[in-house]
Amino acid sequence: MRRKIAAGNWKMNGLKASIVELKELITLTKGATCEIVICPPATLIEEMVHVAGDSGIVIGGQDCHWSESGAYTGEISAPMLADVGAKTVILGHSERRSLHHETSDYIRTKVEAAWRADLSAIICVGETEAQRDSGDTLQIIKDQLDGSIPDGATAANTIIAYEPVWAIGTGKIPTYSQIAEVHDFIRVQLVQTYATGEDIRILYGGSVKPSNAAEIFAISNVDGGLVGGASLNATDFAGIVTAAG
Numbered sequence: 001m002r003r004k005i006a007a008g009n010w011k012m013n014g015l016k017a018s019i020v021e022l023k024e025l026i027t028l029t030k031g032a033t034c035e036i037v038i039c040p041p042a043t044l045i046e047e048m049v050h051v052a053g054d055s056g057i058v059i060g061g062q063d064c065h066w067s068e069s070g071a072y073t074g075e076i077s078a079p080m081l082a083d084v085g086a087k088t089v090i091l092g093h094s095e096r097r098s099l100h101h102e103t104s105d106y107i108r109t110k111v112e113a114a115w116r117a118d119l120s121a122i123i124c125v126g127e128t129e130a131q132r133d134s135g136d137t138l139q140i141i142k143d144q145l146d147g148s149i150p151d152g153a154t155a156a157n158t159i160i161a162y163e164p165v166w167a168i169g170t171g172k173i174p175t176y177s178q179i180a181e182v183h184d185f186i187r188v189q190l191v192q193t194y195a196t197g198e199d200i201r202i203l204y205g206g207s208v209k210p211s212n213a214a215e216i217f218a219i220s221n222v223d224g225g226l227v228g229g230a231s232l233n234a235t236d237f238a239g240i241v242t243a244a245g
């Protein structure tokens with residue numbers, strides 16, 4: 001039985017004043033049985049780890065470098081995230097793949113760095129609208145999984161997030177059968193390749209809202225969601241947490 005996850009990606013949003021959303025979320029989600037993860041900007045991680053305390057809410061990073069330290073101006077390493085209390089890190093988000101030209105090979109080196117620092121990795125994969133229209137979705141997903149996941153992935157160190165690029169921040173979502181097709185496909189790939197592939201959680205991401213979360217989370221092999229916009233507001237995100245259980 002895979003425990004569902006409601007994960008929020010705040011992206012480049014949030015000042016210190018936004019920590020009030022986490023405080024409210026803690027109050028609103030008392031008794032939730034799913035795992036709750038918030039990935040705020042790096043500037044807020046340490047304080048949010050402190051505020052989250054023993055609530056069970058996990059705080060994570062949104063990216064990390066492949067190296068432990070060195071002359072990489074502006075970058076943050078996995079040990080630095082771990083040092084301030086992060087437990088997980090999003091890697092290969094489509095905004096990193098497109099805006100920062102990150103390849104799957106490059107993302108794999110970051111996942112290895114995350115694991116070395118005892119962080120789990122939330123590895124994102126997803127097709128563009130053009131790739132879906134040309135019927136290439138499953139091949140793209142397979143290539144991204146094969147390229148981005150290092151040997152040694154387990155249910156403890158890896159979470160996959162299927163995020164169709166065209167559904168992120170657009171209000172558009174695939175049909176439920178399209179989501180099921182990709183999640184079932186990812187499950188088969190994971191089971192074929194990793195000993196604990198049956199237990200690795202697969203999140204759906206892309207325009208998840210309180211109003212559609214329950215139906216999405218009920219789809220075969222959907223083990224929760226990675227949520228952008230709707231994670232910024234405690235009430236909205238609490239609605240998604242409720243849908244995850």
Ligand code: PEP
Pocket residue numbers: 009163167168169170171205206207208226227228229230
């Ligand atoms: C995301 O950026 O990972 C995401 C899913 O965004 P949104 O929920 O806003 O579509």
